Structures are given as C-alpha cells and as structure tokens.
Amino acid sequence: MTIRAQVAGVGHYLPERVVPNSEFEKTLDTSDEWIRTRSGIERRHFAAEGQTTSELATRAALAALEDAGLAASDLDALIVATSTPDLTFPSAATMVQARLGMDQGFAFDVQAVCAGFVYALTNANALIVSGAARRVMVIGAETFSRILDWNDRSTCVLFGDGAGALILEAGTGEGTSDDRGVLSVDLHSDGRYRDLLYVDGGVSTNSIGHLRMEGKEVFRHAVGKLAATAEAAMEKAGLTGADIDWIVPHQANIRIIQGTAKKLGLPMEKVIVTVQDHGNTSAASIPMALSVGKAEGKIRRGELVVTEAIGGGLAWGAVVLRW
Template structure:
C-alpha cells in the first residue's frame, strides 16, 4: 500500500463585474472580432475596488472546504499560488489562513505565474506523500487586472481575475494508475526565456509594481512545444496513452493553444474543459476555476482520468495526471 493525495473537494470564485470585449473596445483600440479570433476570449471578470487577492482566495477556499465536507481546522498545510499577492510580505497565504480560522499547520505562497497551480498542487502532493500532511488546501488566486497596462491592447484584453481551490487528503491504495488520487506531477522551468513574459518592476529593481510585458508569438511557440512534451512525459511515467484520458483541464490562456493540445491528444472537443471565453487568462486561478466548473456540472466523475497542464512566465510549465 502507498499514500496518495486525492482531491476531496473543489471551489471557485469570480468577482461580480464581468467586462466584455465590446466594453474594452471603448477603452483601447481593439474589437470583439479581433480578440475572439486570436484568443477565444469574449469576457473576463475584474475585481472590485478594494477587493484583494486574499479576498478571492478565501471565497474559493470556503467553497472547496464546504464541497469536501471538512473545516479549516483540519487542514495541515495551505499552499497559495499567486503572482499578485496582497503585499510584498508576508505571504498572502498566511492572510488567507487567518481569515479561514486555520490556527495549526502552515501556509505559504508559490510563485510560478500561470503554471502556479500545477506547482502548488505538486508541493502539497509531495507533503502528503511524505507524511508531512494529511490534508491540504491548494488555491490559485489572482487580481491580474492590477498589473495590466490598460493602454497596451496586446495584453490588457487577455487577463482576468478569479480564484479556485481544491482540498487534498491522504488516501491509501495500491498505487496503480487505476487507483484514485494524484498519479504524478511534472514541473519544468527555463530561465533563459525570462524576458518573454514578465512585469517590468519589483521591490528590488525599481521599487514599483510595474506592468505585464509579453512577447506573444514567442510564448505561443514555446507553449505548443513544451506543453506537448510535458504531457507525453506525464503519460509515459504512468504507462498511459492519450486514449486513456477522459478530460483535459488546461490552463486557459488562448483557445488556439488549447485546441492544438487537444488535437495532439486526439481528444474530442467535448472532452476539453474550456472557460477561456468567459474568464480570460486568470493565471494561477485558471485551472482550478475550470476544474471546479466541470466537477460542479457533473462532467468529471469518480474514476475519470484528468490531465492538467500549464505554461507561464519564467518560463515555467508543468502537468499533472489525476484519477478522480
């Protein structure tokens, strides 16, 4: 027998305000057609004034805890993936910990931009596998609207705000690919491509927050190659093939990238969970937001094999295979 981490519950939260492409076209030189054709995005949610990343994270975390039927007092570790923390320090995770009433265990942030949720899931999964935690809360939360240059039409139309969360708990099973739980996670980074997607500011460099800067075509090229490779890596590690996959829950950055990975895996379009049209790119929040939606509406069921993958600034990328 071996210990694995199983997802016991999911939760999500989107700010109330939804902003359409048409509304954005009144602000920058763009159009609904231009945005949809290149990205698949039709609208996104933006946090209200005074609504912080920690606020979004707390909403999603409470929903996940309720779905799992557990309380915050039973959580051993809280891992929050975010690129938009409330403060430079301390970690936003500790703020969420306090708001949830979690007074034991530990909490920390993970920063891997759009790949952040995969990284955070891997960290929590390893704590559970090693016996350092029995139950973990993993959150992806972002207020990306706070770091956008609203005069740069190539970036400001892409991103949105939101949060998603999962509760992981330790289970014992035989450890085969048919048993429930996180089968494996696979993480990568390559700092040589640091300047392809970054924020031009920070406490150490400029003392300012800065704005998102992106070389979109280069990111697209790397995304297709690196995500294909890490998906193959995950399947090979578990002795599985694309035909075994029931659901693809990808990072929701660009419809063309998502469609490309789906075609490579020969997955039917209705086996790919898509929220990019309504959420935009919510960075570390995008995968748990999409996952929570597919679980809530009954698409993902116990026994299904779920593949998650993401790529973000750094460059960072990764994949996770989960037997639901």
C-alpha cells in the same frame, strides 16, 4: 499499500464585475471580434476596488471546504499559487489562513505565474506522500487587473481575476494507475526565456511594473511544451492519451488549447474550456476550470484528468490524477 493524495473537494470564486469585450472598444483600437478571433475570450471578471487576492482566495477556499464537507480546522496546510499577492510579505496564504480561522498547520505561497497551480499541486502531493501533512488546501488566486497596461491592447484584453481551490487528502491505493489521487507530475522551467513574459517592475528594482508579453513567441513555445509535459506525465503514470477522460489546461488562449489537444491526439470534447468566460486568470485558471467541470457534471469520481500549464519563467508542467 501506496499513499495517494486524493481530491476531497473543489470550489471557485469570481468577482462580481463582468467585463465584456465591448468595454475595451471605448478606449482601445480593438473589437469584440478581434479579441474573440485571437483568444477565444468573450468576457472576464475584474476585482472591485480594494478587493484583494487573499479575499478571492478565501472565498474559493470556503467553497471547496463546503464541497468537501470539511472545516478549516481539518486542514494541515494551505498553499496559495499567485503572482499578485496582497503585499510583498507576509504571504497571501497566511492571510487566507487567518481569514478562515485556521490556527493550526502551516501556509505558504508558490510563485510560478500561470504554472503556479501545477507547481503548488505538486508540492501538496509531496507533503502528503511524505507524511508531512494529511490534508492540504491548494489555491490558485490572482488579481491580474492590477498589473495590466491599459494602453496595450495585445495584453490587457486577455487577463482576468478569480480564484479556485482544491483540497487533497491522504488515501491509499495499490500503487497502480487505477488508484484515486495524484498519479504523476512533470515540472520544468527555463529562465533563458524570461523576456517573453514578465512584469517590468518589482521590489528590488524599486519600481511598479506592468505585464509584458511577446505573444507570438509564447504561443510558439506553449503548444510544444504543454503537449510534451502532458505526455511525459502520462508516461510516468503508465498511461496514454487514450486512457484520459479530461484535459484541464491552463486557460490562456483557445488556439493554444486547441493546438495542444491536437498535438496530443485528443478531441476537444475531452477538454474543459472556460477561457471564454474567465479570460486568462493565470494560476487560478486550472482550479476554476476543475470546479466548473465538476459543477457541470463533466468531471466525475474515478475519471482520469490531466492538467497542464505554462507561464512566465518560462515555467511549465503537468499533473495526472484520478478524480
């Protein structure tokens, strides 16, 4: 028998404030049509003043626990993927742990920007497969509205805030691609591309920064790298695109999503798309899309799902799992 990290529950949370594209027309030389055409985004959610990443993460965690029929006391570990934590330290994960009343186990953050959830999911899978934990909550949560330059129309219209959570628990399988749970992972990074997507400030530079992005270059890298990592993860699991029921990509840009699906030879009917409603929520985008996909009755038990993401670093990767 093979130990597998299997999905037990999923949930998400979006801040109450909805910001349509038209709101940016008041302060920027932009339009709803310009934003939709270039990104596919129609609206996004922004956290309220004083609303932190750990609060969003906690609300998503509670939704996932309810979906799984579990309590916080059932968890062994909690991982939060975020680039926008409440404080430099302690980790957002320990703050969520306290908010949930989880006084056992351990919690830590993972920082891989938009690829953060894929990295965190890989860590959770390793903890379960190794026997270090039996049940792990993985959360992607961001308040990117805190690091945007509101005068830069090429970036500030693209991002939103939110959180999504997934609970993995140990199960058993036969060691084949028919097993439920995480079947394979594929991770990469290349620090030579740092200047394509970064925040121009931080603690050790003693400065407060804003998100900066070379959009055309990021797009050029994204489609090829996302398709390649998804194909590599499928190959590791002994699968091909024809076997896959759903692609759940990082929700950055509809053109990247469409380009990646085309490169993989998969129809858009097999792709979960939420970018129009959420914008780019970085590490939160995949778990929120998984939650929405399940809630809409698309992702069902036993179906094969591929998640893939790329973010600042550059860091990218993919996970294949059977729901």
